[in-house]
Amino acid sequence: MTNPTWNHIQRILESSLNPGLYQVWIKPLTASFKDGGILLHAPNEFVAAWVRDRLLSNISEAAAQVMGQAPRVSVTATPAASGESARKSAAPACAARAVRKSAARPDDESGNLFRFSFDQFVVGPSNALAYEASLGLCRESLPASQLFISSGPGLGKTHLSQAMGNLLMGGERAAKPKLVYLTAEEFSSRLILAIKTRDMERFKARFREDVDILILEDIHFFQGKLKLQDELLNTLSALQSRGCRVVFTSSFLPKELTGLDNQLASRLCAGFMATIEQPDFKTRLNILDRKARSHQVLLPGEVAGLLAERITTDIRQLESCLQNLALKARVLGQGISLEMAWEVLRNYDIEDIPVGIDQIVEHVCSVYDIKPEHLASKSRKRQHVLARNTAFFLARKHTELSLQDIGGRFNRRHSTVVKGITAVERQLSLQTPLGRQIETAIERMVH
Template structure:
């Protein structure tokens, strides 16, 4: 009866909650019902606290429906098997320290220190658009999620890299391994290492390094592998080997797996085998909190009205928002002036000012004006370098600022889904490499208002 009642509560929660919330937070719980008392056990304190803070009302309502009376909810943490082993070992070595479990083979060694990680969870501002992705990322570090595979997706500049580095830092700091072998690199870097290994006839060493020695693989921009069959085969072999060893894998891309073209079906299936978390654009309150947190970190006083102005005018790219604040503070210091609305407006002239998110029509007009082209030229079949560049910029901006799918964007400009995807990837690559062309594109993009 106790088990039956808990299963009924689970079924009710599965129907009422977002599938992602149910999978990450409710599914790991074990429960039993005794009268009107519902006892829940979480795999760790992180999950227990999250359920208490965010989902207790939903659990209480589901239990009330099943039990037909007001329930008493009790949430505790399951006894750790590591702790049990340690208690037994105390008879032989009473002062043996117990290391924190992080999903890796247990070794009673001092923890490693985190180096070269650019970001942490502490400086990640959580809002409605990224709450689930952040929670899933934290769960990867605490065994709170029943998956060792995470796929993060979002438009550029919304926090994928921040979460990726935060996961790496957290695992290095709190693993029960003396030295966690974390491989954090882009898909292009992975491909370059593979090419060098083939040329140097050291492919067996390459396979050993990534398949046998890596504990955690953090791989960015996996859409780079589109159309690269041999590289996809190696990546699939690597992911399969890591899965068999129980290693953690986190992948990122601006595109969801189903949007990728020229990718082997088995590899797409592997991308989808874990938890998929999408990061949406931050709302106004989240952007305002980001400005305030960044200002505190820089130890500078930014008036509330200034932080609100920046948050209102830069809406779609957190990197650009932070860059604007950095430039504002630097200009104030160089001029020996206080941060003010007047100074903020001066700095904002160099950035994309938006009263609202630009729509598709606004984007096309902007691109045509920036590249001195007509809309007919933009839609034409011409392969002239300037027209192709303008067309790719339009693809990139439409993806970044609108809710249009890749297929919809392509249809509006008379192009296939795969052409849109390739164009966006080319623009991102040039911007990320900061080539002369990339800087030119970036300056053009930042003028969109």
């Protein structure tokens, strides 16, 4: 029997998502509801992993419209049993899984289960320092109680932050630390809600007194939000006085952030800082090999070499390409081939020849149907701002230009470049209609 709440959520998703996305990834899912959360059942781990990576935020937003608040959403590869007898026979196994999950689950303010571990992380020259620092913080061997991880999108900072949560909350220790993991935007939303409801004492107790470890993602969200920064600074001071451990992640180094209170800027620089660079060819091959084995995909060596050679700037794209390639092979009932790989690669941001700023300007102007002078003008028209921010994002991703150099090319300060890139990343992560428009523009970048 289908669930009317899930049916309603599906109808919302069907109207908001690309038809192909809905048919391939949402329609096969079934759902069960418990304690205000949603457990989605995918037909296999391949579909489950794809939904977790790309569509959780869309599902959560649609569910919030139906249920009145954003529920906790998790995805399992175990298909939902059909029929009453099947449900009864599956109950003991499901209960056992639930017990195991609850025992290992961190105190997670965002409502999402941690799904990454250190064992899944492929270490190479580009990320070894961040990996060792993350492990060190968990084992309390890092000579600092604060860690700041910086990287471009899709290079592993979220993987490491969630791996820390898994390691800290796992194992058989009787007394597990009180850990909170959430994004800077989620922290801000909870703070604003506490202010509006005059419930600040509970908020302060939750984040200052009832926390041993705070993992805060996308700290650049606080730029320009001085009132929110005051409360964050007070929270960090309280945690530091208690000897708590704190982890920040950001797409930018602290020195690149603007609109920050001087004390907060100093605090962000106070601990250990580690950056993750783009992985080299060997590391990309190792990542593909690990992902292929985990998804039980037979990936020929020449195809792995092609993918690693052509997708160089974003590990999420590399894994997504592998997943789509495997799905196409299964749908067609064929083995993965070079020809098939080239067909799938056409949908991705592939590396061919070095991209220059002039090519980016030409591409952005073509996509948004504007003139090059609009990008450097003072115009605040929505289309011009959107195009300008997209150009900032592409220049940051595909060139070696500094933020100051990018700003100079478009007659903007480096702080404006940071804000523009942050705005693009937010829309992309939320998969809003605007985000999908930007994603299409980025994917159409011609090398």
